[in-house]
Amino acid sequence: MKKIIPILFIVAILRPFNPLGAQVDQAEVERIITVLAADDMMGRQAFTPYADKAADFIAKEFKKAGLKKWNKMDSYLQTFPVYSFTVSNLDVTTDGEQFDQVFASTTQKSINWTQDSGVKNVVVGKDDDLRDVFSQYRRSGENAIIWVHSSQKQSFSRYASFASRGGRTLDVESPNTVVYILSDKAPKAYSIKMSATVETQNLSNVVGYIKGKRKDEYVLFSAHYDHIGIRRPVDQDSIANGANDDASGTTAVITLGEYFKKQGKPERSILFVAFTAEESGGYGSRYFSNQVDPEKIVAMFNIEMIGKPATDGPNSAWITGFDKSDFGQILQQSVEGTPYKFYADPYPSQNLFYRSDNATLARLGVPAHSISTTPIDVDPDYHQVSDEVETLNMAHLTNTINAIAAGAVRIISGKATPSRVDPAQIR
Ligand SMILES: [Zn+2]
Incomplete structure (x- = not known):
């Protein structure tokens, strides 16, 4: 028995203390976001080959993580035509x-x-x-x-x-x-x-899946992988890399896939979706929402711009449309006792609830909310060529992914179920 004590000690020293429980690795986060936001992705604009290149990378990561293809699809790519x-x-x-x-x-x-x-x-x-x-x-x-x-x-x-x-x-x-x-x-x-x-023209979402014991109850993690492509040059840089918007959310979706896959068979099924064309008409989430029975989606965690700490501090993230379901309260309760907190979107005048893919699913009654941390009212890099990996705080990004994982645990295990959104209350 005595020999065990020094081993426990070493483990405690090597592993940084993480009160959130979930362990997504910062080096892995950095590896993924660096690929997605690299110059050779040319700003990942939908309807260009660079969006397809990003989609292929995400599909490879889903495969590597051991995620399954969903709903008899023969690929992780959910490809569809736009006329x-x-x-x-x-x-x-x-x-x-x-x-x-x-x-x-x-x-x-x-x-x-x-x-x-x-x-x-x-x-x-x-x-x-x-x-x-x-x-x-x-x-x-x-x-x-x-x-x-x-x-x-x-x-x-x-x-x-x-x-x-x-x-x-x-x-x-x-x-x-x-x-x-x-x-x-x-x-x-x-x-x-x-x-x-x-x-x-064809566009593709990327969809990964973990089958749960309750096969037909889905918890959905999503982010849009497309961005705005090439812009007017500033200091000879014309590539809008979209590191924060939304390579950060896409990185979260991939690493959450890796994390939850390692946890064994969940009670509820989990869907990991990287949407295309959020910046160009929302076609990705619109197509996806036609391919799924919205009643089966128990909750949608849409992750947007989590690479910079919020005004309220590094251990906080806000949730759009907080009062439209009790999704946000469930997340709050789930991280109680940790330094992390979830709170209501502090920028209601920005209409952020309606400015991302969650709104498409919310209109169908899904408790679908965006989670974000970026002070969007003052962020100098939003939709600029300066939205680069170097402007992000990787420790904060990793911490927030861990917080989202911790916030989701009770929903995935079936212990909590967010109330439905009332479509009549959604524009
Ligand atoms: Zn975005």
Whole structure:
């Protein structure tokens, strides 16, 4: 018996004291984030080969960690098409006279409308907010004809150039077109003809899985691996590396996969998802949410920008939409007695709950929240080419991953189940 004592001593000395229990290794965190945020990933922008390169790396890490492929998928990559529509021709005429200031945003190949087609007409007058109308119809999926007063010419041109980049959609089943015409009045009779070309591009989420005893109850850890690619150069650097946003969250998802795999078969199943295109339309989480029964997802830990300590100190992380379920309270209770604390998002005016992939799942009733630590109101590197690994605090990042693991334990073991989000309360 005596011999055991010195051995215990050595173990205690070598292992840093971690009151959170979970042991994710800082060197491993550094290894992964350094690859994801390297210059050769060129900012991991969706719809570029560099996003695919990042996805391949994450898939290899999932495999190495021993995660399973999910739901009869033959790959860790969940690949899906996005359809991109570009208007090639648009003619709007009244009494044989042509309007020359026109544009359309569309997800269909052609239209041929007249005043008798039953399409909604909207008038944007001198004092109306074109921005509101534009964003409303961008999301609504309705057909509409928008007559915009000529005094709004400047913003009209801005939206025209935005729309000329093309309309993307996941869903070709419900096509729609919105036509914008610069005109002081809406004529009673008109003809609108449009044709568009369509291009198909593939995107991929990366999905890993640990099957639990309760096979159909999922705890989901997610982060987006895409970023914003190449930007205007600053000091000869034009690569937006996205080390914090969101290589830090992606690194958390990978290392949490490694960690939970080592813990043996969990009570609940665990899904590890690296989303694509969070920065370019949210297509990754939107596609994923169509492939899963949201009722089966018990909780979604969406991890965003955890590489810099929060204003409240290094041992803290905040949770968006804290009052929308009791997810945050469960995490708080789970780390009670440790130096770490979870608290409500201190930047409600930033609408962060709606600015990441969690919102897509929350709209379906999932207790889906983002966990973050970066003081986003003052962060000089947010969406800049300066978002580099060197600006991050690796000890804090590792500590926060450990805290998330500790915060999740009672949910994974089935001892706690967050209340559902009420979709009626979500925009
Ligand atoms: Zn992000």
